[in-house]
Amino acid sequence: MAVSSEDFRAALTRFASGVTVVTSADSEGRPHGITVSAFCSVSLEPPLVLICIEKLAGSHASLAESGRFTVNLLSSGQQWISERFASLEPDKFRDVPTATGVSGLPLIAGSLALLECEIRQAVDAGDHSVFIGEVMAASADGGDPLVYFLGDYRSLA
Numbered sequence: 150m151a152v153s154s155e156d157f158r159a160a161l162t163r164f165a166s167g168v169t170v171v172t173s174a175d176s177e178g179r180p181h182g183i184t185v186s187a188f189c190s191v192s193l194e195p196p197l198v199l200i201c202i203e204k205l206a207g208s209h210a211s212l213a214e215s216g217r218f219t220v221n222l223l224s225s226g227q228q229w230i231s232e233r234f235a236s237l238e239p240d241k242f243r244d245v246p247t248a249t250g251v252s253g254l255p256l257i258a259g260s261l262a263l264l265e266c267e268i269r270q271a272v273d274a275g276d277h278s279v280f281i282g283e284v285m286a287a288s289a290d291g292g293d294p295l296v297y298f299l300g301d302y303r304s305l306a
């Protein structure tokens with residue numbers, strides 16, 4: 150018994166999620182960023198999170214190469230940043246305020262929370278890879294999250 154891709158997608162769009170931007174760097178040190186909603190906490194001890202990245206995404210190779218990534222949990226005013234990092238623009242970081250984390254990777258200023266991770270495991274999963282990262286640094290700020298539901302951006306209000 151196989152589910153149709155229509156039914157599968159329709160069911161998944163009913164899952165409300167936050168929106169993150171995952172940053173990494175390729176072997177030449179060039180920064181990459183990708184909008185990701187498939188983010189999840191995994192373990193408290195050790196502190197682990199996971200992200201699911203499409204194998205065809207440009208960021209997939211740079212994640213595998215760099216062995217580390219950051220997760221920037223976007224706030225309600227950062228829809229334009231989500232759209233930018235989901236686009237095909239060559240310079241996704243243009244005008245995006247960033248700081249450099251302890252990992253050396255870019256962190257997006259104004260995010261609700263920031264996590265800096267070292268990849269502990271990469272799991273092959275269909276057309277995606279699941280990257281499990283150990284959180285080496287984390288910080289949190291105030292504000293409302295950017296929410297994604299039924300294929301559109303929402304706010305909690």
Ligand SMILES: Cc1cc2nc3c(=O)[nH]c(=O)nc-3n(C[C@H](O)[C@H](O)[C@H](O)COP(=O)(O)O)c2cc1C
Nearest residue numbers: 183184185186187201202203206207208235236297
């Ligand atoms: C709200 C939203 C959530 C997304 N979540 C994911 C995700 O979890 N994993 C993924 O691989 N792509 C996800 N995407 C698609 C990527 O952001 C998009 O394919 C991007 O252009 C890939 O960039 P890259 O090829 O430069 O890495 C999402 C897009 C949007 C708008």
